[in-house]
Amino acid sequence: MSLFEVKNLRKNFGGLAVTDDVSLSLQKGDRIALIGPNGAGKTTFVNLVTGHLKPLSGTVHLDGQNVTKASPTQRVKQGLVRSFQVTRLFSEMTPEEHVALAILQRLGRSGHLFTNFKTMPEVVEEIGSILALLGLGGIARTPVAEIAYGQQRLLEIALAMALRPKVLLLDEPAAGVPSSDTVLIERALAQLPPGLAVLMIEHDMDFVFRFAQRVVVLAAGAIIFDGTPAEVGKDARVREAYLGSYADDRSVA
């Protein structure tokens, strides 16, 4: 049994099949990249597996349990965590508070009324170690609105780590980061626990080739390729999907 298994997932918007019989499985420690041209259905796929959209048919299993009908928050509690393509942080809070909130939530203490994370040594220690690991220790108490965008992206990863997921969906972790700083994101991703299964959506091919052991290509809602990074460039269907059928027709004519 795989750690994370999606079987025959289908979703239509009107008459258009945006997710067309997609099956995918992740094992412990997997590093998989999901790529595809614009409109291929990558975001829909993420929304389906995280529970934000209801599939027409198909199942999602997490760690042996069927979570197809579970709510998004239930899935997070069971270990399926996502990050966002566009940074979603609390602008008035500090990185320390962000990570604290994630840890407290994981520990089931986020509803406590009369305690304070600053008096919980184990929480303070964990916050410190996560922020230090990602090089955010120096700005732990600066409001997020005042820190650099690259640091905000790193904080997104810090939040995901603080929740200690089993499966992590990274939605374009380097989106909007200047190319000189992508190395920081890459370094942060290298710090993720080895046993964690990661599915990353990304456009930057160099990044994908360095990060992923396996590449899955989605086009028009269906998986058209599943293999190693070395093979993906040679695949005729992948090239067709990226170049478009128009170019293909012309070359035939």
Place this chain on the structure above:
Amino acid sequence: MSETTLNPSASTPLWRRSVTRDLVAVLILAAVAVALFFLFPSNLALLTRIVAMMLLVLSLDLVTGYSGVATLGHATLFGAGAYAAGIVAAKFGITDPLLMLAVGALAGAAAGAISSLVILRGHGLSQLVLSIAVVSLAHEAANKLSGWTGGSDGLSGISPSALFGMFRFDLFGRTAFIMSVVLLLVVFVVLRIIVRSPFGMLCRGIKQDPVRIRAMGAPVYFTLVKMYAIAGAVAGLGGALSAIATKVVGLDSLSFTLSAEALVMLVLGGTGKLFGALVGTLVFVWFEDRVSAINPFHWLTIVGCLLVAVVLFAPKGLTGAAEAIWKRMRGARS
């Protein structure tokens, strides 16, 4: 990027610092209350009314300032507390002031939890409209149930017994004022603890990005209902206090006007800060009182102008403006 780690021993003083700050805040409030007590011995009834209002505005700050819920119906919770405390005293003979406060808090919490189930269904403008609908319905219900509430004549016959069996509610309102100040200080400290707790952080997170909170696996709806119940207890205490101090409960305690006034006071003082709620209420009621004495015909116009000035020149309220000035002065010195 420096890699300073936060170790537990470094965070303890920070936690102690917040306790020290709480103590200082309580001492300042107590000092102000003592000063007011001796400076305005003939105005204690007005001052007690201000404290009851402060509890309503603090309560509004919890749902609007800290949790981002837009509401123009917050008097519902205040009125629920006032009527509940008044009814148990006038109809059931429960006249112990502390029991009346407890009944008011419970009724306020219940009203908060129930009305939140409706109000939280909407977002933004629709949320505002729902909140107005809730307060209008509550107002109409109180009007129709005149057997219990006295309808438009108001609920009278409330005669609270002596506090702890010793301190009678005198004609000058001394007992009521002292009780109200002690109550306010207790509520203030409890709320300071709550807004810094994990739950308080969760609410602030919901205000800024509920999608991110859900992505952390935390419940948004339930958390807000819980916050509404807490806010309801605080507003209900305010209502019960006003019932004890004035010995009468009117339909105006359950009105849209009172809800809107509370929001104005909160914006004046500054949202998302407990001190803002206190300062805003004190300044608004004091200003209203002064201006209406000086010019009984155009005082509303003048109050309106003050509000326009605050919103234009100090959008973060009086406390926000004071904070900004303080920061600038410190920045200039260093």
